[in-house]
Amino acid sequence: MSTNHEQERLLAELKTAILEYAEGQAEATTRQIIAAGIDPLRVMNRTIAEAARELGDKFESGEIFLPHLVMAGDAMARVSELLESALEPGSEQRTGGKTVVIGTVQSDIHSIGKDIVAMLLKANGFKIVDLGVDVPSEQFVRQAKAESADIIALSSLLTTTMPFQREIIEILEQLGERDKYKVLIGGGPVTGGYADEIGSDGYGRDAVEAVETAKRLCGGSDASEPSGGGP
């Protein structure tokens, strides 16, 4: 076991690598962290969570842009993968990042807003399954089942495609699977009132609010925190 000072140095180095989008450096430092015997849970719940928060703040203030979130998200995904592989058997269930199946609903090809939410969620430790745009309702349900998703996140930028958000909730109800997933909706014309009306579990007025709502739906302040049962 390394000294506390050495551990702190490695964790700071990892955070810097993530914030500088240096995936290779982040991977190398993570291997050193594992070799030094630092608890992977501590890294996930502290270092990665802090980096994610800083990234979200910088994006919100206009200091960084979507491509930076993509690069940081890639780095964090690789780090998380290594840390999970280093966990002791049996502890995965407690630590695995929550899974979000996300996409823009059928007949709607708007992608940027959805992409930003996906990247911010990824940066906050969620596992993202991005289905893209113009996604048929059944595909959301099918993929959520295949991925054992925690959240289904639905973007709609057109008034006439908003009904697909409701349709997906109805399909889940008809299949008796509504309770298995939290449904999070958003998009330009979507309002909190509409979210309540169609029975979704959460709504994001913008990308940052969507991430906060996703965290809340997972019962914690961060996706990688133990959720005590979860959705």
Add this chain to the structure above:
Amino acid sequence: MNPSFHEILLRSKQGPLVEEKEFDMSLFRKTQELQKKYEIRYDPQRPLDLEGAAADRIYQAGVDLYLSQGTYCSTTHRVIRVSEDELSAALADCPEAIELGQGEDRVRMVHRDVEGVQEPVVVAGIQTAPFSDERMMATIYEGCARDACVDGIWGGILLKIEGEYEVVAGTPSEIYQYRKTVEILRRAVAAAGRPGMITINNAPTCSATIAMFDEQTGLRRSDYMESTGMSEMKVAYDDLNRSAFALAHGVPIHGTHSSVIGGFSGNPEGAAITAVAASLGLVCVHKAVCFRCGTVDARIKSRVTRKQLWVAGTAIQALSRNTRLIVDGTIGDHPAAGPGTKQYLYESAAGHIVSTVMGAHSTEGTRKFVVGSTCNYGTPLESRWMGEVCKAAAGMDRPTADRIVRYLLDKYEVHLSDAPEGETYEALYDQKTNTPLPRYRKLYEEVREELKGQGLPLS
């Protein structure tokens, strides 16, 4: 040689196969490189480029970006590229003027110069917004069409068929309802005494958009077909289906694209370069003869932030100074504030002054940025305002525009994130006479006098 539409389609099937993420990240890298190469800098203290030197450098950067990046076809995952010679030929083939509308309502849409006196074409109307019922829709359209400063009307949608059945994009209900809606629009402009007026609408899918075309009761060859590019620098076959129909049917194609500040273009400098490059793509790939050169901010629901005014204004100026293309700007179309508020009028005025002075028309309607499913969220008075401002700004010099825009930014900029919601038509208008209620008329006149005092020559 200008590559034909069919050659473009071939390239969409045979061009380089690229992962979408790689295309996106490549856009970011290139815009970062080009802004350094061409020394492009956004200065928040200078929301308008007054000399045109930056605009010229942005044009060159936009050409470089388009030639190296191309247009990504999201349907086939291939990149459509054109050569420098092909781009030059495509630009040379583009008309400098087109005619829209019919009879006495016909207008000429020409290439506009920076500070140009050429009259901007104004297509107003509460763009793509939902209406509660046929009567209300017809009334509001008719009111919008009565103003002489408005040359055309953008349609919206009735959310329920026969007041009962929901309209859903991509289903038969979309085709049926968009078709019925455009018939209401045609009847409304005729009732306003302007049967030949430009009428425009664009449905979520190409099939419903194509279904709106019919010389007798729908959209005509004298209107235009919207063919939308996807952000950023992408296209799908659903968009090209619209171009295919328009080319075969003889309808002018109006392209639309928005670069994204905070998106893969990155900073405002990158978004300005992408706005130019994507416009060139609309000409080469979509075969647009006029197009909207615009931008959105990934974080703010308005089109007239300080950054957006600089990005769109400089990109429009770049295209106006360096080509003979017909550019549409419409920067002021989607204010954060709602109708019936001074802020709506301030935001709208700032955007439309910049569009007009930098060399563009304004043909994309006007409405609050976010209307959701709230019906009748606009009145004819906002269309009049759009028309009045655009026509008044024609011929204005950039320093005057800069001074007025700075005045307006001072009024609304700090309130973009907490903009007033405004009110619906029912609350702002006397429905029997289809005229604004006294309090709204008073508010309108106050802002009008205020801007006249600032040097906007409203007649």
